[in-house]
Amino acid sequence: MGSTPRATNLTPEELEELRARAAREAGPFVNPAIVGTARAHNPEWAAEILGRPVGARRSTWPELYLIHLAVLAEPTPPPPPKETAARAAREAQEEKRRRAAAEEHARQVEAWRELEAALLKAGARVEVRHNYTSHRHLETYTQGGDHVVLLEPFHFGRLHREAGVSLCCTPSNAHNVEILEPIPDGRLPSCQACLRIARSVARRVS
Ligand SMILES: [Zn+2]
Numbered sequence: 001m002g003s004t005p006r007a008t009n010l011t012p013e014e015l016e017e018l019r020a021r022a023a024r025e026a027g028p029f030v031n032p033a034i035v036g037t038a039r040a041h042n043p044e045w046a047a048e049i050l051g052r053p054v055g056a057r058r059s060t061w062p063e064l065y066l067i068h069l070a071v072l073a074e075p076t077p078p079p080p081p082k083e084t085a086a087r088a089a090r091e092a093q094e095e096k097r098r099r100a101a102a103e104e105h106a107r108q109v110e111a112w113r114e115l116e117a118a119l120l121k122a123g124a125r126v127e128v129r130h131n132y133t134s135h136r137h138l139e140t141y142t143q144g145g146d147h148v149v150l151l152e153p154f155h156f157g158r159l160h161r162e163a164g165v166s167l168c169c170t171p172s173n174a175h176n177v178e179i180l181e182p183i184p185d186g187r188l189p190s191c192q193a194c195l196r197i198a199r200s201v202a203r204r205v206s
Contacts, residue, residue, distance in 0.1 A: 005081035007044035010074050015049065018073060022066035030061045038068040044080035112188050115195075118202030125151040126198075128187050129166070129180035145191035148198055149180050156201055168193035 010018070040046035046054045049070045050063055059067065119126055129149040147166035154161045161167065166177045168191050189195055 006048060006078070007042070007080045008048045008070075008074060008077050010049075010070065014073065015051075015070075018049075018069050019051075019066060022062055022069055026062040026065040031065075034068045035061070035064055038064045038071065040067050041071070041074075041077050042080045042083070044082055045077050108188050109186075115198050115202055118205055119148075119198055122154075122156050122201050122205045124154040124156070124201070126167075127151060128183060128189050130183045130187070131166075131177050131180050131191075145194075146183065146187050146189050147177060147180060147191045148189045148194040157204070159197070159201070166191065166194055167197040 008015075040049070040054070043054045046067065049067060050059070116126065126148050128146050130146050147168060149166050150161050150163055152163050161169065164180070165174075166180060169177050189198075
């Protein structure tokens with residue numbers, strides 16, 4: 001414990017032996033068969049075998065021969081520690097992000113359920129519908145949004161909406177939310193104007 005994980009299980013003594021053997025046996029002539037097949041398991045492993053950072057320059061013939069000997073001596077090295085740690089960190093980060101997104105979604109679902117219940121209490125049966133068309137962008141209207149649509153006429157204080165229109169529908173933006181398509185269950189409203197009105201109704205019935 002406490003020691004830095006290595007990319008090879010070959011001991012320093014074994015590595016010294018391999019290096020000495022490579023220096024003795026490689027000779028001045030390149031063996032094309034070995035050059036063609038000698039492949040380091042991975043860069044971290046190669047750096048430990050060669051005793052230098054890889055990637056800075058091409059390996060020399062004696063170095064390739066050393067790699068060839070080391071692959072024979074260690075056909076299955078441990079996983080490269082830096083790459084493995086980096087991948088684990090990336091995966092942990094991704095998992096954290098996924099969990100946060102799931103929790104945020106659950107919070108939004110819960111908030112919408114409460115809002116829906118408050119609207120029902122105020123006499124409004126609603127569902128979320130999507131608006132695919134838009135003529136222009138208005139401050140009070142979210143383009144292509146998911147709106148809170150009344151299933152029956154709703155009259156609450158000064159708020160009057162017919163069945164089939166969105167909470168955000170007013171004479172000035174009615175043409176923007178003319179076409180509202182039912183969407184599969186579970187979609188949450190995204191229209192901020194609809195949500196603002198729904199919250200104000202909820203506040204008054206609570
Ligand atoms: Zn809306």
